[in-house]
């Protein structure tokens with residue numbers, strides 16, 4: 001509708017005499033041929049690509065003429081290509097309509113009747129032959145314009161123009177201005193919503209930045225070594241070294257030259273440092289993430305800061321500091337993340353800009369977007385007591401030294417996880433206060449709560465052991481495994497010595513695999529016994545226990561009494577285990593051989609026919625035909641391949657589908673070498689040696705070919721004999 005109106009008000013007009021004159025006056029100056037290698041864009045990615053073409057550049061000053069016309073509130077730019085005008089075609093290539101009041105424009109292509117909304121510097125792209133660029137007439141420096149004053153006069157009220165501007169420049173300038181304004185407005189609408197969420201965030205404490213560069217960056221400090229040169233009269237070095245700790249700033253002198261990049265500790269402040277020779281490294285740059293937790297409405301907000309210090313040799317390694325807030329995670333009162341905002345550092349963005357971030361979880365199917373993690377940070381803890389005032393006292397302890405909120409040596413703290421776990425395992429407060437530090441850490445780190453009665457109010461109910469045991473745990477710093485052992489001992493009314501308890505806790509021994517029900521041993525006796533055996537055979541406790549379990553199994557199969565001390569605490573577990581399992585295997589093998597022989601009798605029955613048919617000896621090798629089915633099983637066992645493992649090949653041989661033959665060396669016919677599968681006609685289907693390998697196959701391959709030929713010859717001979725007999 002509007003388009004029609006535009007065409008009515010300012011219809012496309014043929015080029016004026018002036019435009020034609022411009023083209024006519026513009027003479028050919030030069031003609032260049034160039035190899036052009038350019039990328040062209042298509043409507044989809046399959047139609048994009050590179051093109052090599054010889055392009056002729058005609059040395060004209062003017063490639064196109066633009067004529068401007070104003071009517072009412074509209075501006076019309078008609079663009080005539082020089083090629084069209086040259087041909088005598090006066091119709092415009094494109095007509096650009098501009099509506100200043102509505103801040104809009106449309107491009108009309110009279111030849112095709114199409115409408116587009118491209119900007120004037122891109123308008124020709126629609127029309128030009130993209131492959132050769134032959135009609136790219138809109139170029140920045142060779143467009144002649146008539147009616148420039150009209151166009152500038154029309155657009156001048158919106159933006160300022162440069163004195164040199166042509167109509168083309170003016171329109172481009174105006175269109176860019178409109179576009180920028182539009183983008184800015186679009187962005188503001190989005191940003192407003194998010195910025196409102198950000199307004200609730202309280203200001204950071206005054207000392208926070210200083211804290212970041214000092215305590216936050218504590219893991220990234222250096223011990224700088226300067227040389228103080230000095231020689232005695234005989235020119236012998238008696239110089240010293242000056243050391244400076246970048247954390248506490250203490251300087252001291254020493255004779256020790258130290259090692260560049262060595263890790264060390266400051267003797268004054270105990271900070272972990274990296275030794276650097278003064279001047280050896282030009283730039284020392286270190287970065288760290290720090291975090292702070294604050295109240296946010298009902299819940300909390302975790303803020304993450306990127307902290308960077310750069311020390312340069314030129315400035316005597318005085319740190320240049322930079323800090324940037326990069327992430328804000330908003331959580332509800334149970335520390336479940338609600339949203340994660342990332343700092344947006346796009347160009348041209350308005351003030352500080354925060355974008356909500358979702359990431360797609362690739363490990364799940366279907367891939368689901370989830371809120372981006374807060375990840376690791378060194379936490380600011382001075383405000384914890386205040387922030388956690390509504391929470392339990394244990395949470396407030398996060399601020400204390402050596403708390404779960406501060407990374408130890410090389411440790412990283414994931415604040416969201418820590419907070420969540422502290423909330424879930426709030427009973428840990430009592431565990432820790434009772435002095436069971438190891439247990440508390442194990443529950444916190446590995447979630448070991450299966451055996452605990454977490455809803456209980458008292459310590460003895462929570463851990464399900466009596467006060468005496470708790471006292472023992474506290475004394476020996478016993479953790480989760482020791483706790484289970486103590487509980488077991490209490491329930492079964494057994495004694496558990498300190499040695500066994502310590503052993504169970506240190507080696508993280510579970511009670512169930514110890515087979516106490518079977519042997520009737522006490523926990524203490526079983527643990528000490530298995531540990532002794534493990535030490536003797538140089539195995540780990542777990543390995544030894546597995547063997548012990550197998551041993552008990554075998555002993556039971558042999559009808560032994562597991563409650564007898566000679567069996568259950570035998571000093572020859574290893575030896576007996578090996579001997580018995582070997583015997584068991586042998587019995588199993590013998591049984592299989594017997595079974596197979598009974599099942600596949602035909603192999604034995606066909607022996608004489610097969611033996612005669614496949615008989616072949618040459619060049620140190622010979623063919624041995626298996627006498628019965630069990631031969632296949634034995635061969636397979638010795639060569640560790642699959643021929644005897646299943647019934648497959650025996651079945652095939654019984655049905656005379658294919659035959660298993662043994663290739664042996666002539667002088668050691670008893671020992672297996674190669675196993676062959678072949679047809680009655682002598683065709684080799686498979687040939688394998690030990691572990692399905694093929695040793696010396698360069699020699700064996702040709703030998704097998706000769707074998708095949710020999711069998712074929714034999715069959716042919718037999719056939720002729722049969723025919724002869726039939727004829728007779």
Ligand SMILES: [Zn+2]
Nearest residue numbers: 245248266269
């Ligand atoms: Zn220091």
